[in-house]
Amino acid sequence: DAMVIQNPRYQVTQFGKPVTLSCSQTLNHNVMYWYQQKSSQAPKLLFHYYDKDFNNEADTPDNFQSRRPNTSFCFLDIRSPGLGDAAMYLCATSRQGEDEQFFGPGTRLTVL
């Protein structure tokens, strides 16, 4: 089945230790998104790629970076995780010209 895959599902890191979360898709969608979802809060868009064009939300901290080496893969890099970065990170995709987004299962990040 075509899908959005996130690895790992659970990630534990130490305060200040860089971490990378991974997302891959078999849908061949050209738009990919990264959301942060904290407990009892709405998913918050961090950034998205429209093909290779990177679009950062104005309030996304510099600590968060992203890479998209090809259509299928997108990475979220947190350079120096703080305790406040503990959250569920959701990857989603959509097709150009369509509004429906397809979500992965998320990666739950714990910062010790």
Add this chain to the structure above:
Amino acid sequence: AQSVSQHNHHVILSEAASLELGCNYSYGGTVNLFWYVQYPGQHLQLLLKYFSGDPLVKGIKGFEAEFIKSKFSFNLRKPSVQWSDTAEYFCAVNRNSGYSTLTFGKGTMLLVSP
């Protein structure tokens, strides 16, 4: 900037009860409206969506939602809930432009007791 407000953070119902979850958005232009559902341990998935046309839209698993433009609302309804409807429900909106980013509400956790 657009925003989405979901009125209830937690809802507890017995099986066979009727459900209505409120959603209001703030944006003056033409919008697309969505309800997503997240079952325990699973990913967000689309329940239903409104782009244009009939303001009453039907989704999967017996859910429906009504877009009332004058009230900026898109409430989710189901006549008779089941235990398997226990999940978190998110309302979301984006601009009707073919491609734009979603703004989500905070979600409503629905617990259905058998």
